[in-house]
Amino acid sequence: MERLDPVLHFIDSLDADGARAAALRVDPELPLAGVPFLIKARTPVGSPIVTRLLAAGAIAIGTSTRAHPEAVAQTFGWNGRDFTRNPWDLSRSPGGSSAGAAAAVAAGVVPIATGGDSAGSLRIPAAFCGVVGFKGTAGRVPRPGGRSLAGLMTSGIIGASLEDVVTATSLVSGPDRLDPSALPHWPVPELSAGPWRVAYTARLGRQMADPAVAQLVRDSLSDFVVRDASLDWLAVDEAWLALRALDAGQTVDGAVLREAVMVRTHNSTELADLFAEVDALVTPTTLTVAHGYDQHEDNLIVCDLCWGFNVTGHPAVSVPVGLVDGLPVGAQVVAPHGRDDVALSVAARIMTSLPG
Known part of the structure; x- marks a missing residue:
């Protein structure tokens, strides 16, 4: 992160000391023990997708950039000083609004990162950066404010590996006290060769x-x-x-x-x-x-x-x-x-x- 963020600008805030301290305490038997990840900036404190990744042993190293909230089009990232860049071509956008998440995953800084998707904000940056973005069925991942009235927004995971994204999504799935109407826990599915x-x-x-x-x-x-x-x-x-x-x-x-x-x-x-x-x-x-x-x-x-x-x-x-x-x-x-x-x-x- 220290080497690549000055070039790609994917970090919104860094918690290096907190990450190191958490890594010293982590239970090595947990399913995501020691796996570093980024949290999408402005994610509410106590969001189930974050608390469940932490409970599974993952280590948050900071928050990732997203688009400026007042922009009409959200397919970019901004750290307050500069635009987030695409690792494939520094003249290009990594997409958005989960911009820093996709850029960091594509650059190999973290294997997974959290995001949100109300119009493509997991899938678009994944496509632009050559990684995986998964928006589950509405209600697949519980949300901190409960299911929204229109149900547009879905929390989810961006990752380099489809298997990692599926595993992390399973771990964060299921109803939560903040979103009791979320879908039941989703076991890791057995992927089939079809025929489809x-x-x-x-x-x-x-x-x-x-x-x-x-x-x-x-x-x-x-x-x-x-x-x-x-x-x-x-x-x-x-x-x-x-x-x-x-x-x-x-x-x-x-x-x-x-x-x-x-x-x-x-x-x-x-x-x-x-x-x-x-x-x-x-x-x-x-x-x-x-x-x-x-x-x-x-x-x-x-x-x-x-x-x-x-x-x-x-x-x-x-x-x-x-x-x-x-x-x-x-x-x-x-x-x-x-x-x-x-x-x-x-x-x-x-x-x-x-x-x-």
Whole structure:
């Protein structure tokens, strides 16, 4: 961290002394004994995802950068002085809002880091940085304020290894006194080789993914029987904004909220019909490779392929599948509610070890 943070700017705050003291006290029999991790900045004190990682023996070394809260587009990181940089190319963004988490994992500083995802903030930085980001079914990981009214936000893990992400997610899952309505404890699933039926699309919003990105993700499915997804998908822009406002405790016009619920219901029904015929839906995680580290406001469409699954609550995981122009490309795998194991099984089949 001391060597790389001056270059990548992924640390929001450092607790080196606290980390060393915790490492001296750790019980070596715990499942994550001595594993260092970063906590996403501004995570509330006592968040179950943090307290459970600590209880499992993991060592928090500090907090990771995230986007400035007043920015319209959140696909960057900021430490108060400089932008967080992508380890693959210092001129590029690591994504966001869990920017520092993905940059630190990709740089090999920590194997896991915590994040949150209301529109792609686990999956987008994972895709930009060539690591794994997992948004479980809504309620998979308990939240400090309980389940939000609209349910957009999901806590989760970014990691270098799919297996590590799954293990850590299992350890932090299950109801908590702060979120008793969270889903039951999630045992580590046994990932299956299938055969899986897969649908693919490179468009769920205003634009199609960049042709090179779309082709690389489509090529990653060569071991599957693949069909093009036929979805009558409604744009989620206005619905997401209304639901986010509701989650923030803001007043939302009744007609606007009803329209948002209609969009969610329609898209959820479309996915239910699709999943009656296939096991998983695969898309590029992002429309393009990582944009410039200070060009987030010019890239408002970054979340086009992600945020619809926050609206519907489906599990989605992003894994690296290769490089375009020397930059990582992520594939997003989506599965039915509660079938996180299916999304992860397909992701394990297509995930690629990147060079370097």
